[in-house]
Amino acid sequence: MQAWTSLLVVYSQGCACNRPPSRGNCPMLLSFRFANHRSFRAEQQLNLMPAYGDGDEAGESAPQAVPVVGVFGANASGKSNALGALTYMREMAVGSDRAVEPGERLSREPFRLDVSAIAQPSRYVVDLLLGGTRHTYGFVVNDARVSEEWLYHYPVGRKRRVFERDGDEFSWGEESGRRGDLGQIAGITAPTALFLSTVARFGHSRPEPDPANPQPLHDTYRWFYLANRGADSSLGPSVLLDNSRADAQRLRHLVVDLLRAADVGIVDLVLLPERINFDHVFPEHTFHGLAARLRAGSEALIPHRIQFAHQGPQGMALLGLQDQSTGTRQLLTLGLRAAEVLGTGATMLVDEIDASLHPILTAKLISLFRSPKANPLGSQLIFTSHDAALLGTLDAEEILRRDEIWFVEKDDEGASSLYPLTDFKPRKEGENRQRRYLNGNYGAVPNLSNHLFEQALATRGDSDDAATR
Structure with a gap:
């Protein structure tokens, strides 16, 4: 299996257009916040910034963001909805200027088990590291339109506004540049479209980011454009x-x-x-x-x-x-997607990564993103899984670090919550996370009733007997 790493190293270097690997300038997702999306009612945060300092994990220096996040939970707990929220944000950022015809309502999926939540807006925010500088982009939508949108960046650690939007009103930061052009594009931005996707379509985009000449709007759009490409089977x-x-x-x-x-x-x-x-x-x-x-x-x-x-x-x-x-077909599809992502420094989302794959193959795929050699451009992998074996070790090494493990659990009202393993203060060594998870120590496991299972099967058996008489 060591051949996997060397093979994808060769391919990713070939895809990287001979760019030198510089992790300080790698585009990275630092955090993702969202609210009122499908089974998630309250605001949730997926934080990809390391929870442990330099040298805390096997002598490694702490990266600016973890390369892998695994989300675990029971069936129907909301794991897929967490990834779906980021996918929805990506689709809006890339194509909202073309997705809705004039006069149509905006497509979204709020929490529907609470009547009051249906009328409330949905909110999506990402913190990104682009060209070594933090960027914060987000928007708020309801059924009718985009009600808010904003982009900030933090050169030399200080917050600077790129633009803010409140309904149809826009305001610009001092460093936005070409305000006249941006104002014209804002004037043709539809109520159901994001300014980010509109300016990318009608503005002057560029194929590669330039750290010497940052353009926050285009660099932010490019991160969304590259994120999760191929998930629609175009890389099958x-x-x-x-x-x-x-x-x-x-x-x-x-x-x-x-x-x-x-x-x-x-x-x-x-x-x-x-x-x-x-x-x-x-x-x-x-x-x-x-x-x-x-x-x-x-x-x-x-x-x-x-x-x-x-x-x-x-x-x-x-x-x-x-x-x-x-x-084999799943391995082929994921291998093609991973090769593409590792060659572009993008983010890859995989729902149920363990579906039809042996745990060793799944662990090897995960390890590619954690390896600086196989992943020189800082690509990130966010996945969901039911496979508790991924919480363990392979060849005496952790498959996932403590701060790369998250859980989703649903409460009695049908609302999901997202929380990290680090909330439980796990020890670095000597803790069998796989066993503790299956024993329910971290939550996010099915609350099964053996009695109801047996009763349901017995009832089915009685019904079948009656039908054959």
Whole structure:
């Protein structure tokens, strides 16, 4: 499994456009606060700043933000909703200027188990480290519109306003620059759109941040744009067929090497052309002989399908993606996403990271983000899981540090709360967190009733007997 790290190191360096690894300038999520989103009624905070100082964890110097956060909890406790809140904020920041047609209401999902909460606004705030400078961006929305929006940054540790929005009224900071241009863009910002996404669409964006010439608006937008890309399956196995990507060949080699390292029985990847009836596509009478030329020139455009080579007793056998196990397909998808994220210094969100994967594979994926060698650009991974094994150790090393573990629990009124393991003052060594969690010491476990389980199954059995009489 050590091969995983070296393979993704090579790929991430190839994706990083030869940028030198400088963790001081790495974009990082420092904290995320949100309120009135799905099962979360009160404001919650996911804090990614380390809880322990230099040298507290195995002689490591403390980073400015932890590279990994794992969120654990029972089924239906709200783990997915916590990640969903950050995903919603990202979608609004990137596409709110195009998401809502004029006259339509804003899409949001407030806490619906309390009638009073439905009428209350929802709030989302991130603290980011961009170019070595802290930025705070947030907004408040109700069903009708964006009611508030703001962006601050903290050069040399002092709070500076970039812009503030109250309804349709905007105010600018002294260092905002090009106020006339920003004022014009503010004038065309729809009530249901964020100014951040509107200025990115109509302003002058740039592909890379420039620490020597910071632009808080564009640098903040870029963090959201890169965050969680590929979660919509655009970085799934089909990307291996996309020859328009400059890194297509490298991706294919990476996939083969990763699958070999994971010991899933795959030894190679083959792209086979689909069979096309050109006589049907380009009949002979088409434009007096043009069909023959079109047929000849279309060979490069023939679609392909992915085949995976497995070693058998008589040699290699080719099997399609649909013939692979669910775990292999999950590993393939997560491996592709991780390679992309590690090469851009972005943030990756994964709901139920352990789904269909062996705990060792899941732990190895997590370790890639914690390794400075595999993760030179400071990418971050935030995931949810039910797998208590991830609270333990692998090869005598912690899979997750104490300040990388969070829990979600739902109260009797159906409202979720988010809290860290550090609230329980865990010891650095000698504490079996996996066992303590399963024993309920940290909460966030199902409150099961053996009696009700047995009663429900007995009732079902009686019903089945009655139905067969």
